[in-house]
Amino acid sequence: MSSGFPIPVSVLTGFLGAGKTTLLNRLLRDPALADTAVIINEFGEVAIDHLLVEQASDGIIQLSDGCLCCTVHGELVDTLADLVDRLQTGRIARLARIVIETTGLADPAPVLQSIMGHPALVQAFRLDGVVTLVDAVNGSATLDAHVEAVKQVAVADRIVLTKADLATDPLDIEALRTRLRQINPGAELLDAGDSRTDVAALFDCGLYNPATKSADVRRWLGEEAAHDHHHHGDHGDHDRDHRHDSRVRSHALVHDGPVPFSAIEMFLDLLRSAHGERLLRMKGIIELLEDPARPLVVHGVQKILHPPARLPSWPDGQRGTRLVLITLDMPEDYVRRLFAAFTNRPSIDTPDRAALENNPLAIAGR
Numbered sequence: 001m002s003s004g005f006p007i008p009v010s011v012l013t014g015f016l017g018a019g020k021t022t023l024l025n026r027l028l029r030d031p032a033l034a035d036t037a038v039i040i041n042e043f044g045e046v047a048i049d050h051l052l053v054e055q056a057s058d059g060i061i062q063l064s065d066g067c068l069c070c071t072v073h074g075e076l077v078d079t080l081a082d083l084v085d086r087l088q089t090g091r092i093a094r095l096a097r098i099v100i101e102t103t104g105l106a107d108p109a110p111v112l113q114s115i116m117g118h119p120a121l122v123q124a125f126r127l128d129g130v131v132t133l134v135d136a137v138n139g140s141a142t143l144d145a146h147v148e149a150v151k152q153v154a155v156a157d158r159i160v161l162t163k164a165d166l167a168t169d170p171l172d173i174e175a176l177r178t179r180l181r182q183i184n185p186g187a188e189l190l191d192a193g194d195s196r197t198d199v200a201a202l203f204d205c206g207l208y209n210p211a212t213k214s215a216d217v218r219r220w221l222g223e224e225a226a227h228d229h230h231h232h233g234d235h236g237d238h239d240r241d242h243r244h245d246s247r248v249r250s251h252a253l254v255h256d257g258p259v260p261f262s263a264i265e266m267f268l269d270l271l272r273s274a275h276g277e278r279l280l281r282m283k284g285i286i287e288l289l290e291d292p293a294r295p296l297v298v299h300g301v302q303k304i305l306h307p308p309a310r311l312p313s314w315p316d317g318q319r320g321t322r323l324v325l326i327t328l329d330m331p332e333d334y335v336r337r338l339f340a341a342f343t344n345r346p347s348i349d350t351p352d353r354a355a356l357e358n359n360p361l362a363i364a365g366r
């Protein structure tokens, strides 16, 4: 293997909406991350994430998988192998680092095992560290409800607490910190709002060392290695590898043409008031009737609805509204019909938006 190898790989993980892309955008502004390739995993039929990473798009590689939970094994391995090939044939001059942003529902063990355990990749890459983000507002509830979130914390070298600015009770934050230290006593615990939480503090962790992690982590990684042993070269066994909770699903909503702000607002309000606790994540890019040239970006994370932001222009030139919702136990049909009602594309037997607004007896979704 030629010089420049092994390339350090950092894994950025954290539950849905914890703030991975936000932190990544901040870090990518640092010249220390020049020559960094970013691999992001998208799920669902519409891709949004790559539009929201503010870097020259040639540095971003998007893995598109239909699955919520996996930074899917085979595709990640193929992408990394392709990068090696491009470097060796001179199509890329140099890569100083790779950052992999996992999906929020990812079990991190297979991702780490892809890098540490794959016979071909182990020569080219070294797993440098795992950075796990935990949202200070939703963190405790998320750890209670989702085992993936506990695993993400347990495997971390650095844990970054986000959204402390939104947390109302400092005692809650302290309780969360204590819990994070219990799950992973060895990781450094940092605050996203602290300017010292920079590239130097998060990356260059040294070679990832499972021996410094809990017995659980060593067991999970061991199970992955055993699982891998049977699956090298076999990318098609997704059903068997598919581990996410079938109660969790993603809904992709697309609308061509501009939508009035009031319609989007009402759609989100109704969804949140009727089914807020079932809405794990909502994100979208919206073409507004009032200002179609500047896309509106909306984010909801469990009980938080973040203030919408505006982009100066359409990142990929393609206008329209793309929303992704990740829900727990929510019928697909309900979401689609409600969205159709507010974008004036009623399906059969569904009251249209005007009827919903004007008729107090109309109950959406019924």
Ligand SMILES: Nc1nc2c(ncn2[C@@H]2O[C@H](COP(=O)(O)OP(=O)(O)OP(=O)(O)O)[C@@H](O)[C@H]2O)c(=O)[nH]1
Residues within 6 Å of the ligand: 014, 015, 016, 017, 018, 019, 020, 021, 022, 023, 049, 103, 104, 162, 163, 164, 165, 166, 192, 193, 281, 283, 298, 299, 301, 306, 307
């Ligand atoms: N107030 C506040 N908002 C934050 C912070 N970090 C992230 N956000 C907001 O949280 C929302 C979700 O952030 P993202 O960076 O998209 O989260 P993510 O982890 O990449 O989301 P997924 O990829 O969907 O799992 C956005 O509206 C961000 O602006 C923070 O520290 N404070």
